[in-house]
Amino acid sequence: MNNELYFYNTYTHQKELFQPLNPPFVGLYVCGPTVYGEPHLGHARSAISFDILYRYLKHLGYKVRYVRNITDVGHLENDADEGEDKIAKKARLEQLEPMEVAQFYTDAYHFAMDKLHVLRPSIEPRATGHILEQIKMIQKIQQNGFAYEVNGSVYFDIQAYKKKYRYGELSGRLDSEENLAISRELEGIQEKKHPEDFALWKKANPEHIMRWDSPWGEGFPGWHIECSAMSTKYLGSPFDIHGGGLDLIFPHHEAEIAQTNACECLENPLNQAKYWLHCNMITVNGKKMGKSLGNFITLNEFFSGSHPMLTQPYSPTTIRFFILQAHYRSTLDFSNEALQAAEKALIRLLQGIQKLDTLKYAGKSSFTAQEIESQLYQAMNDDLNTAKVIAELFQVIDKIHAVDLKQETLTQTEALAIKELLNNWLENILGIVPENRSNEQLEEIMQILIELRNEARAQKNYALSDAIRDKLQAVQITLRDTPEGTIWVNGKI
Ligand SMILES: [Zn+2]
Structure with missing residues (x-):
């Protein structure tokens, strides 16, 4: 009885008995954070929801490979195909290397998730570490006739795709007019054959700092392609469970399914994952x-x-x-x-x-x-x-x-x-581990030190405020001033 596990599958809109493709192995992919800001309650809900799934599957005796990515390139503002890269923008504002921003917020994410007793995934691939895989996948999609190049950018050809497969099955948005209404892309629309198409690769403007060589010139990958490329690389295609927040169903997950199909180019449409699980918002x-x-x-x-x-x-x-x-x-x-x-x-x-x-x-x-x-x-x-x-x-x-x-x-x-x-x-x-008193104490002590440093700075006593920061740094605790206040991170940054 214990293994009669049912999931609500977003793809089929019903509860289904969980039957892995290759028991006892389970492949689980969850869309992780875009690392350009402090982790918040929304991050916690997604991470904890899928942590429960991961823990429970392991408890039931499955051997789970849990892949949760780090988006450190390609996620543009407003989730659209135009606008500035979220990480590059933060780097420009804070005068940092984009990788410095990504590293800092990846550490902040890990630190917060560790505190929440969220288990680390088996593999945590970064989009910037998989540029080659993404380029290869785009090339294959293009060879299969589902993508086209315009001025050094490559777009997914939804109209060509729809001739062979159904687009919008997961979200239930099969009507392109409806899809357009939610697509917030305003610029660059003239480059696309159809406004519904989305970017697989974007040409980098001269001022764009995150850029890689590609068969189409210097540029950077679109947001959706990383998850298709990395899930296929580590879990194969199809795999068992794909998870993420409800807000990712469209366009992100819909685009992922289309990309994977267009790359594999199978006679029968293939569902990238057998079960699609989505957690709600806060x-x-x-x-x-x-x-x-x-x-x-x-x-x-x-x-x-x-x-x-x-x-x-x-x-x-x-x-x-x-x-x-x-x-x-x-x-x-x-x-x-x-x-x-x-x-x-x-x-x-x-x-x-x-x-x-x-x-x-x-x-x-x-x-x-x-x-x-x-x-x-x-x-x-x-x-x-x-x-x-x-x-x-x-x-x-x-x-x-x-x-x-x-x-x-x-x-x-x-x-x-x-x-x-x-x-x-x-x-x-459930991962409810009663708080270790020493952790709580450390948090309280750190808050006292942060307050003392703030007071020193308010009194322009920079020698003291710098000494507090440097002495903490010497014991591997980094203070970082953010627009939301000072935070502390275990480890040198
Ligand atoms: Zn994703």
Whole structure:
């Protein structure tokens, strides 16, 4: 029963029994971050949702190769084919090498994800490390007649593709008029045969700093091609599960499917991945999260409590628990109050488990670890319903309290078995690891040092503020001033 796992497959719009292509092996690809800014709650939701999937598949005994990419080139502003590269723009504004920006925010992402107990993927390929693979794939797509070159740029030919395959199957957007309405491309449209076409390779203007040699001259890859090239390289085609945020379904994932098909050029259209899983977005007090809306909170601000919308710091475990209280496909609304409630609930849960040690044990049990386990599996197997899992855990906690009131009974052996089961599910499957006091302390100490350095700078005591920074650097802690305030990173940058 334990391996009857069902997923909601975006591609088929229904729940399907998970049957890997080559059991016990599972290939999982998830679109990772574009590394040009501080990691925020949206990053956390996607990473945690697929971390749960990764952990659970491993728990069920599958051998999972989890590939999550780092987008460090090609993702242009507004997700369009024109405009400045997100990383190059940040580099220009901060007068840094683009690779310095990508490295800094990759480290910041890793640091935040480690704190949230998100397991590192098996392979974390970078787009800039796979330029050759992308060029080869574009060449193949072009040879197969699904791409054309104009002035050193190469575009995917949607009209040619549609003669052989269906475009828009995943998103359900089969109507090109509708697709155009959401395409925000304004410039460069005259280069394309059809406005629906998207860039595979872009010619680099003289001022463009991220550029590579290619058969079409110096340029850089489009955003979508990296995921087709890297997923094929590491997982083959087709592979088992492709994941990402809901906002990536169109155009990113639709383009990925088209590119992979156009490259393989099979008689029967091939679905790049057998199962497509998408996690929902996070809203803030009912509104979309955005830098321009002033409700954008970075993960470091949550950990330190240094944002006007927060009344206190929140531990990474609380943030993780808050995210898991909702099913990954449901919307999740953040508010300071919701996080406070999550913090209280988590404490109640952990205290409830501890209570198992101090109960008055009986000669027989009115409930068993086995019954609880089967409920937990049932919830998880139903499209990774962590909300249900957590609700089940609280029912167990209620029963533990009922033992105290003599409404339920437990033997000492059963209490021990239940404790082991709950701790295993919490720590290994949900990744809820109670905070290590020393980590919390380090965070608090670092906040004190950052405040002292800010005070020194406000008093123009630069000798002191620089000394604080340099002494921390000597013990491998880097302070970095960002528009959102000073943050600290473990390691030299
Ligand atoms: Zn992607």
